[in-house]
Amino acid sequence: MSDTPTRRRYLKAAGIAGIAGLAGCAGTQTNATESGGSTDASTTAGGGSTPTTADSGGTVRMLSDRSARDIWEQSIQEFNSNSAYTVEVTWLPKGTSMNEQISKMKAAGNLPEIVFETSTDAYRETVAGNTAPVTGLVDTLGTLNPVVYQGDSYLLPAVTIPMMGVYREDIVDGEPRTRSEWKAEAKRINEEEGMGGLVMPSGRTNNATTQVNQNLWNGGVDIYSGPADDIEVTIDTGDNRQRAIETYRWMKELAAYNPNSSGWEWGDVANALIQEQAAAALTLGGLMILQAKANRPDLASKLTATPFPIPEGGQQGQWWAYTEGFYLHADTPNLDGAREYLQFFMSSDYYLQFIKQTPLFNFPTSLEQVNGDAYRSVELVQDHEKLVDIVANNWDKMRPVLATGTDGAPNIVAANAYGQQMMGQSADQLIAGDLSPEETVDWVAEKLRGLGE
Amino acid sequence: MSTIRERAPLAGHLDSARLFLLAALVPLGLFFTLLWFGPVVYTVVVSFFANPLGEAQFVAVGNYVGILLSETFWLFLQNSVVFAVSTTLLSLVVGLGFALVVDERVAGRDTLRTLMIFPYLLPTVVVVYLWTLLLDQNLGLVNRILAETGLITDPIAFFATVELAMPSIVVASVWKWGSFAFFILLANLQAIPDAYYERAKVHGASPYQQFRDVTFPHLRGAILLILLVRGIWMFNKFDIIWLTTRGGPVNVTTTLPIDIYDRTIRAGAFGEGAALATIMFLLLAVVGVVYFLVLTPEAEVTD
Numbered sequence: 001m002s003d004t005p006t007r008r009r010y011l012k013a014a015g016i017a018g019i020a021g022l023a024g025c026a027g028t029q030t031n032a033t034e035s036g037g038s039t040d041a042s043t044t045a046g047g048g049s050t051p052t053t054a055d056s057g058g059t060v061r062m063l064s065d066r067s068a069r070d071i072w073e074q075s076i077q078e079f080n081s082n083s084a085y086t087v088e089v090t091w092l093p094k095g096t097s098m099n100e101q102i103s104k105m106k107a108a109g110n111l112p113e114i115v116f117e118t119s120t121d122a123y124r125e126t127v128a129g130n131t132a133p134v135t136g137l138v139d140t141l142g143t144l145n146p147v148v149y150q151g152d153s154y155l156l157p158a159v160t161i162p163m164m165g166v167y168r169e170d171i172v173d174g175e176p177r178t179r180s181e182w183k184a185e186a187k188r189i190n191e192e193e194g195m196g197g198l199v200m201p202s203g204r205t206n207n208a209t210t211q212v213n214q215n216l217w218n219g220g221v222d223i224y225s226g227p228a229d230d231i232e233v234t235i236d237t238g239d240n241r242q243r244a245i246e247t248y249r250w251m252k253e254l255a256a257y258n259p260n261s262s263g264w265e266w267g268d269v270a271n272a273l274i275q276e277q278a279a280a281a282l283t284l285g286g287l288m289i290l291q292a293k294a295n296r297p298d299l300a301s302k303l304t305a306t307p308f309p310i311p312e313g314g315q316q317g318q319w320w321a322y323t324e325g326f327y328l329h330a331d332t333p334n335l336d337g338a339r340e341y342l343q344f345f346m347s348s349d350y351y352l353q354f355i356k357q358t359p360l361f362n363f364p365t366s367l368e369q370v371n372g373d374a375y376r377s378v379e380l381v382q383d384h385e386k387l388v389d390i391v392a393n394n395w396d397k398m399r400p401v402l403a404t405g406t407d408g409a410p411n412i413v414a415a416n417a418y419g420q421q422m423m424g425q426s427a428d429q430l431i432a433g434d435l436s437p438e439e440t441v442d443w444v445a446e447k448l449r450g451l452g453e
Numbered sequence: 454m455s456t457i458r459e460r461a462p463l464a465g466h467l468d469s470a471r472l473f474l475l476a477a478l479v480p481l482g483l484f485f486t487l488l489w490f491g492p493v494v495y496t497v498v499v500s501f502f503a504n505p506l507g508e509a510q511f512v513a514v515g516n517y518v519g520i521l522l523s524e525t526f527w528l529f530l531q532n533s534v535v536f537a538v539s540t541t542l543l544s545l546v547v548g549l550g551f552a553l554v555v556d557e558r559v560a561g562r563d564t565l566r567t568l569m570i571f572p573y574l575l576p577t578v579v580v581v582y583l584w585t586l587l588l589d590q591n592l593g594l595v596n597r598i599l600a601e602t603g604l605i606t607d608p609i610a611f612f613a614t615v616e617l618a619m620p621s622i623v624v625a626s627v628w629k630w631g632s633f634a635f636f637i638l639l640a641n642l643q644a645i646p647d648a649y650y651e652r653a654k655v656h657g658a659s660p661y662q663q664f665r666d667v668t669f670p671h672l673r674g675a676i677l678l679i680l681l682v683r684g685i686w687m688f689n690k691f692d693i694i695w696l697t698t699r700g701g702p703v704n705v706t707t708t709l710p711i712d713i714y715d716r717t718i719r720a721g722a723f724g725e726g727a728a729l730a731t732i733m734f735l736l737l738a739v740v741g742v743v744y745f746l747v748l749t750p751e752a753e754v755t756d
Contacts, residue, residue: 260610
């Protein structure tokens with residue numbers, strides 16, 4: 001008997017193998033970043049500089065987003081021509097988040113010395129033992145100190161971006177400040193002007209998650225408590241539960257007078273304002289003003305700043321401020337060179353040029369610099385002085401979501417919740433889904449506790 | 454009378470043809486081992502660990518149990534199946550419809566055939582941009598037309614409404630990938646001899662009967678191929694969903710590939726992500742084996 005494979009048998013075998021191939025390729029594609037072996041970073045916690053093997057110089061690699069690229073490149077050029085070290089920058093690919101890019105570089109064993117990131121991500125990396133201290137730099141430069149871990153500083157902050165509301169002063173009557181005032185005004189605008197009153201985004205976006213967080217803070221909700229090593233989720237305990245329910249209820253009521261904004265990022269909110277689908281929005285600093293100025297200059301002059309709404313008799317105790325800056329990867333060869341470049345950049349004119357590129361969006365990291373002539377003399381700042389005054393007058397309340405443990409202790413649960421946009425998802429369950437405010441509080445409490453396990 | 458030939462020494466087999474075959478197969482074997490088999494095995498191994506990129510802990514099937522017991526897995530599996538089945542079937546229907554039209558000698562068939570290739574050639578990100586411009590709540594052309602014609606008063610959030618998000622992605626996906634079915638079916642249609650139709654007409658067959666008794670049997674193999682390949686591709690589809698809805702609102706468009714991305718990249722749970730990828734692999738492998746055993750597509754060739 002011949003054992004020559006028949007065409008039918010061949011086709012069947014090839015077909016099954018092909019299926020397995022297709023399935024396998026697809027199955028592993030998403031995990032392709034895992035290949036390349038594991039990293040075994042060891043922390044250099046304990047402060048001080050990390051010894052390097054490149055006293056006579058070497059290459060310092062930096063990962064940065066694409067903002068102010070020309071300024072970074074000029075500063076690097078000047079530094080490189082005057083230092084034994086050579087800085088090389090990797091620009092974040094479009095459509096890729098910093099976390100994704102770092103995951104890929106980590107998997108490839110190609111971590112950069114310097115990463116420009118948020119304080120939240122810097123803290124998460126620090127707790128994981130992946131970062132090197134910048135304590136000396138923070139002390140020398142006198143900046144904010146948002147990421148402190150076991151006595152050392154792990155982020156050299158470069159910009160502060162506080163949350164801020166803006167509204168159309170030609171549409172919105174009066175100067176609404178409280179939740180009930182905003183609800184009444186949103187209803188009126190929706191009925192009389194045929195547009196949304198105050199955008200209430202939901203979903204897996206940074207926009208939605210920061211807003212929900214700020215609204216809960218303004219409602220007097222202590223979402224977390226405890227020291228850094230024992231963070232407890234308290235959103236559904238004691239008085240917090242009722243306050244959180246009232247906050248979510250207000251958000252749901254307000255959403256009824258607005259466009260469906262599930263999945264809206266900052267840009268979508270800007271589009272809504274520019275397309276006159278909404279009269280007010282709560283976003284980042286003067287982002288909406290900058291966007292309007294670029295696309296609808298006639299609207300930009302009609303936008304005025306406002307703090308986030310507060311309950312009657314309440315006050316804004318904590319003010320969400322993104323803090324972004326530089327952290328160092330511990331397991332990289334040229335940490336001294338990295339520190340040398342950061343000291344050069346932060347002390348140079350390039351730094352203020354960087355801040356002044358988007359002046360109402362990026363704020364310096366000290367109150368003195370916010371009130372300083374170099375910042376205040378920028379034309380756009382002068383045009384919207386009210387916004388800068390609000391920031392300056394509330395400077396002591398500004399904090400990253402990270403510092404929300406007891407007495408501002410670092411909070412890894414909040415950092416992870418932010419990373420997974422859990423608060424935005426809770427708003428989606430409330431507004432786009434069918435959960436009641438009570439059920440939403442239970443839902444988010446359970447999810448947050450899951451992150452802490 | 455049969456004769457028994459002595460087995461020639463191995464070196465005797467290595468004539469130039471066999472050497473050529475060996476030279477061609479070895480790189481292919483290495484390619485599959487390094488770039489296909491290796492990652493698959495690595496993924497499976499990683500799936501048995503927690504924190505595999507850090508201080509790895511062996512958890513046996515813990516990741517698998519956790520996923521299968523989670524309340525979301527079955528919802529995301531259902532979303533994946535709904536998305537894959539609906540896009541595959543609709544692509545097939547649309548492709549077949551256009552292929553039947555182009556196969557007829559009608560005016561504009563060449564133009565239509567050329568136009569059909571364009572969506573398939575466009576990068577997915579461009580297709581998403583295009584459909585966002587069409588369907589966006591603030592900027593969308595569709596909303597503008599509907600509003601200006603008085604059909605709606607408030608813009609429709611196609612990608613952000615629980616009821617409309619999945620259908621909107623399905624429509625965009627069928628637009629992008631429908632031409633795959635079109636070209637395969639058209640090639641098969643054009644291979645059917647005209648004599649079959651002439652004979653059917655002589656016997657008084659109606660157009661429907663011609664389709665049922667002549668066209669469809671000749672397309673069966675191609676249709677099965679499209680169902681299989683397109684179905685697998687759509688089951689694994691990530692880009693168009695992530696770029697339009699990120700799995701929202703409230704997870705109604707979250708499929709298993711989106712969940713893998715969430716677990717692996719966003720939550721850093723590489724072990725869980727690998728376990729879920731392995732589960733997807735097994736699901737598709739089972740579907741594929743059943744497909745070949747039940748539908749016997751190879752019979753189309755041998756018959």
